[in-house]
Amino acid sequence: MLSVAILVIHFYLTCYLVFRDNGLSWPVTDRMLIVLSRMKIFNSISSAKIGSILLLLISLCGAKGRKDEKSDVRSLLTYSVIGLLLYSISSLLFILKVRPITITYLYISCTSVGYILILSSGTRLSRLLKYNLANDVFNKENETFPQEERKLENEYSINLPARYYYKGRIRNR
Structure with missing residues (x-):
């Protein structure tokens, strides 16, 4: 979420004139953003974008969920490269000689x-x-594990016969 917040603040600070000219700025948010704009991460377009993408990559390390059997590494890498290209070269849109609102939308x-x-x-x-x-x-679809097979006896023990699947076969213990 911090990554998205940095990106949204970056958009607002970078395209502030367009937001202000279209009535999308408020004195309260402007005062807060003046304080935020003094942070080093917002000194340049590239530092804000790099900070945002680094936080995103850190969050991806902790991504959880089911395994998608249809996922193809090659297509995922292709989408990642296209995403990185779009994300990084979008700054070049400010060179265009078109209306600022068009550049803002495109950027x-x-x-x-x-x-x-x-x-x-x-x-x-x-x-x-x-x-x-x-x-x-x-293993085995991350569902099986070895069971205790020794007969343990003490005053609290209850030993029940059991069947379980482990390493490709059904075991009776």
Whole structure:
């Protein structure tokens, strides 16, 4: 969420004149954003975008969810590269000699689409890698694990016969 917040504040600060000219600025938010604009992360377009994308990448490391059997690493990497390209080269739109409102729409759209592509493909890629690299005792669809097979006896023990699946076969203990 912090990544998205940085990106939204960046959009507002970078395109402030267009927002103000279209009546989308308020004195209360302007005062808060003046304080935020003094932060080093908002000194340049690239520092805000890099900060936002770094926070996004950190959050992708903790992505959880089911394994998507239909995910293809090549297509996910392609979407990630396209997203990174859109996200990074969107700053070049400020060079265009068109109306500022057009540049604002294009810049916010291009950067947002790039961000969403990185987010969605990165989440799926993170999940795919996490499940492919998972090599733990809870294998076989991450559902089975070894059971205690010794007969343990003490005054509190209850020993019941059981059947369970482990390492490709059903065991009776």
